[in-house]
Amino acid sequence: MNKKRIIGIVIFIVLILGIILFKQFGSNISDIGLTNIYVATGGGKENFIEDEEILDILRKEYKINVVFDTWSNSKTVSKPLIRETVGLGNEDVIRRMEKGEKFTINSPDVTKYDALFTSDIRYYEYYKQKAEGDEAERYTVLGGGLTLNTPIIFYSWDTIVDALIASKLVEEKDGIYYVTDMEKLVDYILNGKKWSEIGVTDDIYGNISISSIDPIKSSPGATYYGLLLGILSHGEVNEANVKANMPKLKDLYIKSGNMHFSPADLFQEYLRAGKGAHKIIVDYEKSIIDFLNTNPKGFQQVKDRIRLLYPKPTSWNNHCYMYFTKNGEILYKAYEENERIQQIAWEKYGFRMGVTGGKYDVSKIGITVPQEITSTISGLKMNEYNALIKGLE
Secondary structure (H helix, E strand, O other): OOHHHHHHHHHHHHHHHHHHHHHHHHHHHHHOOOEEEEEEEOOOOHHHHOOHHHHHHHHHHHOEEEEEEEOOOOHHHHOOOEHHHHOOOOHHHHHHHHOOOOOOOOOOOOOEOOEEEEOOHHHHHHHOOOOOOOOOOOOOOOEEEEEEEEEEEEEEEHHHHHHHHHOOOEEEEOOEEEEOOHHHHHHHHHOOOEHHHHOOOOOOOOEOOOEOEOOOOOHHHHHHHHHHHHHHOOOOOOHHHHHHHHHHHHHHHHHOOOOEOOHHHHHHHHHHHOOOOOOOEEEEOHHHHHHHHHOHHHHHHHOOOEEEEEEOOEOEEEEEEEEOOHHHHHHHHHHHHOHHHHHHHHHHHOOEEOOOOOOOOHHHHOOOOOOOOOOEOOOOOHHHHHHHHHHHO
16 A cells, blocks of 8 residues: 555544544534533623633633523522523433422532522522522522622713703713712602703703613612612611602602613613603613624714713612632632723623722723712612512502
């Protein structure tokens, strides 16, 4: 057999082996040697956790392959936090669950999680407490903390904000607009003050109001009503003040008019319908950065007319990460320490990470926003949230 024939046979064998490997491992060949980490994940951060640059950093620098499974916040405490609960993991266990067999996080053959990444701080705090009643058994939490944060802000329009400034409700400092008298603004809404009474004259009619997400149906709406509760209670958020301020909260709820279920829907309608439909809306800071990155042409069309208003105080939407294993801790440290991940989280998705100022530069996105958010009210605890929603219902 000549040399060329031997070389040809070797190449053929290598190609066959390559095909076999690809069929067996597929696109995960590059993941061989990495540690798989399983994270039960709440909504609101899908683009961030799927970002290829971040995932590449985690693979190359931390040697981990992260698998994020979608969970609702409430399910994390009511159902066993195992992959089989959401139809993933061990197929035999899934079939047995479908037949009615009960499993816990300590049952044999189940696929456990290394971490939980909630989309609301109240579920983060609540999960760390002992399960009650028919709630599912919980993992021991080794550590974690606030990871992705975005503050509640208002979005309005140039001429309306000019009137709010003249009425001493808003102040501008270094190109940033702050609502410095939230109590007065809430009082105006409760008392049915008209836009025309504060100098808004460009064919804007009706009473002063702020469009929001429905707090009964959506976590972002509940976060905003927690902020309203804090303002009405002068910063003292507790169950007693929920009850004491419920008549005013109900009145604010009614005066908000038709509500949306999704922040994305409300923000899009605000941009499309203009100030005639929505004079002020409540949303998260990250929405404008999402819009800038996904629709740069649309952003250029409205950027000189829209205004970002930072309430004093405001409240955070916190996506909180807790880990149950040492492997889960690796991802937490990556989020806490890696400055490139933090800058991507901010520039592309509008999430502030780590401490209030973070290890990122807010000036790089082309929108004037504060580097730090310091005037805040704590979010609702689970018992306060339940009392608030029950009262509004």
